[in-house]
Amino acid sequence: MNLAEPRSLFPVSRRYAYLNHASVAALPTPVVTAMDGYLQEQSLKGGQALEDWDERLEGIRQEASRLIGAHRDEIVFTTSVSHGLNLVAAGLRWQAGDNLICAETEFPANVYPWMNLQRRGIEVRFAPARANRILVEDVVSLMDGRTRLVAISFVEFGTGYRNDLAALAEACHERGAYLCVDGIQGLGALQFDVRHVGVDFLATHAAKWMLGPIGAAFCYIRRDRMPLLDPVMAGWRSVVDRDNYYRYDSPLRPGGERFEPGSLNAVGLVGMAAAIDLLLTLGLDAIESRILELTSYLIAGLQARGCTITSPIARRQERSGIVCFRHPEVPAPELGERLCAADVIVSVRGDVVRVSPHFWNSEEDIERLLAVLNGSPTGWRKPGGSTRQLTEGPSLPRVIRPPAHPPLLLRQTPN
Ligand SMILES: Cc1ncc(COP(=O)(O)O)c(C=O)c1O
Numbered sequence: 001m002n003l004a005e006p007r008s009l010f011p012v013s014r015r016y017a018y019l020n021h022a023s024v025a026a027l028p029t030p031v032v033t034a035m036d037g038y039l040q041e042q043s044l045k046g047g048q049a050l051e052d053w054d055e056r057l058e059g060i061r062q063e064a065s066r067l068i069g070a071h072r073d074e075i076v077f078t079t080s081v082s083h084g085l086n087l088v089a090a091g092l093r094w095q096a097g098d099n100l101i102c103a104e105t106e107f108p109a110n111v112y113p114w115m116n117l118q119r120r121g122i123e124v125r126f127a128p129a130r131a132n133r134i135l136v137e138d139v140v141s142l143m144d145g146r147t148r149l150v151a152i153s154f155v156e157f158g159t160g161y162r163n164d165l166a167a168l169a170e171a172c173h174e175r176g177a178y179l180c181v182d183g184i185q186g187l188g189a190l191q192f193d194v195r196h197v198g199v200d201f202l203a204t205h206a207a208k209w210m211l212g213p214i215g216a217a218f219c220y221i222r223r224d225r226m227p228l229l230d231p232v233m234a235g236w237r238s239v240v241d242r243d244n245y246y247r248y249d250s251p252l253r254p255g256g257e258r259f260e261p262g263s264l265n266a267v268g269l270v271g272m273a274a275a276i277d278l279l280l281t282l283g284l285d286a287i288e289s290r291i292l293e294l295t296s297y298l299i300a301g302l303q304a305r306g307c308t309i310t311s312p313i314a315r316r317q318e319r320s321g322i323v324c325f326r327h328p329e330v331p332a333p334e335l336g337e338r339l340c341a342a343d344v345i346v347s348v349r350g351d352v353v354r355v356s357p358h359f360w361n362s363e364e365d366i367e368r369l370l371a372v373l374n375g376s377p378t379g380w381r382k383p384g385g386s387t388r389q390l391t392e393g394p395s396l397p398r399v400i401r402p403p404a405h406p407p408l409l410l411r412q413t414p415n
Contacts, residue, residue, distance in 0.1 A: 006282070006360045017344040017365035022157060022185055022322050022356035025211045027271070034274035035213065035267050053266065060273040064218050067210075067276050068183075068202070069193035073255030074226075076219040077264050081184050082109045084203025084219030085151070087259050088180050089113040091229030092148070096121030100149040101142050103127040103134045107157045110182040114151055132159040133312050136167045143171070149178045154186030158349045160311035160322030160356075162186065169198035178225065184208055188275075189291055189321040189358065191284045200225050206268070209321060209358065212275035216268030221256055235261025282359065290359040291321045297363055298323055298355060301370040310352050324352040327373065335373075344369045 012018045012026035041049040058072070065072045078084045094117060102114055104126055114124050123146075127139045139150055150172050155162050165181060172179045178200040186192060188209030194202065202220040206212025221229065231252060236242055238258045239250035252258040279287065299309055307325040312318045327335050336348035346369070347354040357365065 006278070007362065009278075010360050013360070013365075015343055017361075017368040019355045019357045019361060019365060019369060020345045020347055021189070021209050021211075021358045022160075022354060023208070023347045024214070025206075025208055025275075025358075027213065028211055028275070028278060028360075030278055031212060031271045031274045035271040038267050038270045050266075057264070057269070060269050063273045063276045063280075066280060067187065068220060069195050070220050071223060074194075074220050074223050076221060076256035076259040077269060078203065078217045078219050079215050079265060079268075080109070080217050081182055081203045081205045082113065084201075084217065085110060085113040085180065085182065086116075087219060087232065088201045088203070088221070088229065089117055090232040091259075093228070093230065094120055094122050094148065097123075098146050098148045099123035099125055099144070100151060101125045101127055101139055101147060102151045103139070103153075104129040105132065105134070105156045105159055105161075106151075106153055107182065109184075110151055110153060129156075129159070129161075131312065132156070132310060133161050133318065134163055136164055136171060139168060140171050143175055143177065147175065147177045149180055151180045151182070153182040153184075154192065155190070155320040155322060157185050157322070158324065158352070158354070160185075160320045160324055160354075162190070162318050162320045164317070165197045165199060169200075172200075173198065185322065186320060188279055188287075190288050194220055194222070206272040206275055210272065210275050211278065211358070212272040213268045215265050216272035218272075219256070219259070221259075223255075226256070226258075229259075231258050233259070233261040237262055237264075287359045291357065292316065292319060294357045294359075294361055294363070294366060295319065295321065295323050295355075298357070298366045298369070301366060302373070305370065305373045307373070321358065322354060322356050324349065324354045326352055339369060339372050342368065342372045344372055 006028065007013055009028040009030060010026055011029065018026050061072045061075050064075045076084065076087065078087070100114055100122065102111055102124055118124065125142045127134055127142055130138070134152065134156070150168055152163050152168060154165060165179070169179045179198070180201040181199045183192070183202045183204035185208065187204045188211060200222050203217070204210070205217040207214040207216070231238060234252070236245070238252055238261050240253055241247055241250035244250065299313060302309060302325050306328045310324045310326060311322060326332065332348045332351050332353045335353055336346060339346055355369065
């Protein structure tokens with residue numbers, strides 16, 4: 001299969017220029033077929049359909065581990081990024097006075113699990129974003145002898161900045177800290193190998209770039225870090241002798257399964273496995289190259305129309321599948337609406353439009369977006385004003401800053 005062929009596997013392409021993978025994937029047909037097959041089987045056979053479930057689950061675990069270069073024992077099936085990060089946050093044995101470092105521009109899924117530790121006397125420090133980049137030296141300058149962990153995204157959701165995870169991992173390990181990564185905005189789009197990068201913990205979710213269903217997710221825990229985590233949830237599936245229902249002294253499973261207390265989202269995981277299979281068949285190197293080719297095409301088109309690219313794009317290694325921009329005249333929410341009306345699907349994040357094409361998108365999809373920016377042949381007509389042709393805009397990205405937060409305290413709901 002080459003990269004052009006799979007467009008036909010994405011029915012969404014019949015109507016939409018779907019450029020919104022940083023939000024929710026449009027499911028490809030092999031994923032839907034796999035889930036449908038599973039549901040049909042259960043409908044015809046009930047529990048008999050599950051007879052080989054443990055074997056199938058093992059196949060899915062192997063598939064997930066292949067995607068990130070891990071060992072099957074290091075995979076924990078979860079339902080979301082939040083679920084995976086909470087396993088790490090709640091499971092680590094913190095001491096009051098420890099601290100951890102997060103960053104500005106992180107999605108809240110990677111903030112609240114850490115702020116929730118404040119009740120245990122843990123300090124959460126925020127690295128600043130400079131020109132939408134989180135610099136390793138800024139993270140390092142916040143570290144001290146009590147820093148236990150750095151929690152950061154592979155790719156920042158609102159800027160597309162690809163963090164330098166390898167450098168962060170090195171900085172952490174030199175200082176006796178761990179690196180915990182929210183992988184959702186990169187995995188499935190960009191090449192990634194846990195061994196090369198050196199992360200200790202990672203949580204992801206199939207529903208975006210991995211092209212899988214919502215609610216199918218997994219977490220990676222480096223094998224030698226596994227004993228550092230208390231299993232905050234235990235159940236019948238987390239123990240070795242799980243089919244011996246009246247035995248209550250079975251030890252915990254040695255691998256990541258110990259963090260899976262009960263039955264899993266079977267249909268979701270079947271879909272996720274089909275999605276990973278598609279990604280691995282095509283190859284993440286080819287997928288990444290194609291995405292960067294499409295984003296380059298997009299960036300050139302946007303710049304020619306005077307838009308400001310707010311995503312850091314100076315170096316290839318800081319780029320991702322996400323491109324954010326501001327139009328010189330039309331505010332992002334209005335532009336988002338105009339694009340949606342033209343069946344061009346993107347997201348609006350703050351004052352920028354976020355575009356996120358996947359490998360199966362085409363230059364024509366991007367042209368559909370650019371055509372909306374062109375407006376009428378004479379350009380955008382300002383209400384009551386004159387018609388302006390778009391010109392080259394300022395090229396410096398504006399920094400997106402979340403509202404000032406210190407002191408950041410996760411508040412208790414009053415009883
Ligand atoms: C960076 C990032 N992390 C996490 C999530 C989602 O978290 P969860 O899987 O917990 O719903 C999103 C978007 O929905 C995201 O952009």
